[in-house]
Amino acid sequence: TSVWASVKAGPPDAILGISEAFKADTDAKKINLGVGAYRDNNGKPYVLPSVQKAEEILFKEKADKEYLPITGLASFDKLAVELAYGENSAPIKEGRLAVSQSISGTGALRVGMEFLADHYGASKTIYVPNPTWGNHTAIAKKAGLKCEKYRYFDPATVGLNFEAMVEDINAMPEGSIVLLHACAHNPTGVDPTQEQWKQLSDIVKAKKHFAFFDMAYQGFASGDTVRDAFAVRYFVEQGHQILLCQSFAKNLGLYGERIGTVSLVTASAEEKARVDSQLKLVIRPMYSNPPVHGARLVSTILANPELKAEWLSEVKVMADRIIDMREKLYNKLVELNTPGEWGHIKSQIGMFSFTGLKPEQVDALAQKAHIYLTRDGRISMAGLNDSNVEYFAESMSKVVK
Numbered sequence: 001t002s003v004w005a006s007v008k009a010g011p012p013d014a015i016l017g018i019s020e021a022f023k024a025d026t027d028a029k030k031i032n033l034g035v036g037a038y039r040d041n042n043g044k045p046y047v048l049p050s051v052q053k054a055e056e057i058l059f060k061e062k063a064d065k066e067y068l069p070i071t072g073l074a075s076f077d078k079l080a081v082e083l084a085y086g087e088n089s090a091p092i093k094e095g096r097l098a099v100s101q102s103i104s105g106t107g108a109l110r111v112g113m114e115f116l117a118d119h120y121g122a123s124k125t126i127y128v129p130n131p132t133w134g135n136h137t138a139i140a141k142k143a144g145l146k147c148e149k150y151r152y153f154d155p156a157t158v159g160l161n162f163e164a165m166v167e168d169i170n171a172m173p174e175g176s177i178v179l180l181h182a183c184a185h186n187p188t189g190v191d192p193t194q195e196q197w198k199q200l201s202d203i204v205k206a207k208k209h210f211a212f213f214d215m216a217y218q219g220f221a222s223g224d225t226v227r228d229a230f231a232v233r234y235f236v237e238q239g240h241q242i243l244l245c246q247s248f249a250k251n252l253g254l255y256g257e258r259i260g261t262v263s264l265v266t267a268s269a270e271e272k273a274r275v276d277s278q279l280k281l282v283i284r285p286m287y288s289n290p291p292v293h294g295a296r297l298v299s300t301i302l303a304n305p306e307l308k309a310e311w312l313s314e315v316k317v318m319a320d321r322i323i324d325m326r327e328k329l330y331n332k333l334v335e336l337n338t339p340g341e342w343g344h345i346k347s348q349i350g351m352f353s354f355t356g357l358k359p360e361q362v363d364a365l366a367q368k369a370h371i372y373l374t375r376d377g378r379i380s381m382a383g384l385n386d387s388n389v390e391y392f393a394e395s396m397s398k399v400v401k
């Protein structure tokens, strides 16, 4: 028999599998609200003009194709964490922020979780919000951490169940690892308020928990990179030694370039050196060193004040278009007398809206209306535009009635 006779067919990915189904659909009216990838008002992927300018600059530079260091392009690492933590952040100024370029957010999560599995003594369990991005659990398991959940979303209010979240974080064994979405929670689009983040910081500190931040949407949530980094910067100011996963997939539209960072706040430059050396020992046997092009694009943009300013205006345009689609979808659903409360579609933040649609309603939308979204009822708002939002609202209204 074949060597692979015992290999079983695995399930399609809950998110990326939706795009496959969408591609296979030939109906002209089809809409892909699955994967969280930005589309412009014509439904097309968007290469930011600031990125196109950086491409031209790089093309002229005719750089070589040598290996990067294990922890990536140093200029990129520095500029990326300055964007996240702020240029005046104490760990950066005091030379005690360990950082490595990563294979986008996913790679940052994998390296970060493996580092904790190897070096974080207080716990080998990471607690993730319920619900969370589907890949968090799979990455944790591959990294060697146990994965548990804490209550986060309240289906009744389609909002944050802050009391339950606090109760669960307080109930975790001291020193537990708590995964926190820094902004634009995926899939619910529901974030703690700044006041609530301050309370969470106190609780995490009181219980000596470890704050593990995933910031995949900085700038994309509110259109303001500083505002979206509030939780990260507040926790660091409060003295938490956080780990941060950063992605430039969405806010710079660099999905396929696979560019991000993983960083850890340490106690001193000497400790940073030890942590850096151990990060390298996680990365070298995993993928040795990261791809160069995305790092050069991001550092070209962030190092150049005009290009950076242009990028910041472009990320605000993307965020604003999504907010506009939230308004329009809400108004259409109300116009159509769709049963239920739909305010959450407007109040939610970032790429996604957690509609509250049931799995069988999601299936009906795919089969009858050629509209594709994940079975948890999450829609990627960027998949909506002025020419399909009405059709989507009508179809959604029908399955809800």
Ligand SMILES: Cc1ncc(COP(=O)(O)O)c(CN[C@@](C)(CC(=O)O)C(=O)O)c1O
Pocket: 015, 016, 034, 035, 036, 037, 103, 104, 105, 106, 107, 133, 181, 186, 214, 216, 247, 248, 249, 255, 260
């Ligand atoms: C919370 C969160 N963290 C990390 C990532 C990883 O992104 P990256 O590796 O591309 O940087 C995503 C992407 N989530 C998407 C947008 C795409 C996906 O599922 O991979 C989503 O549709 O949920 C995410 O939503």
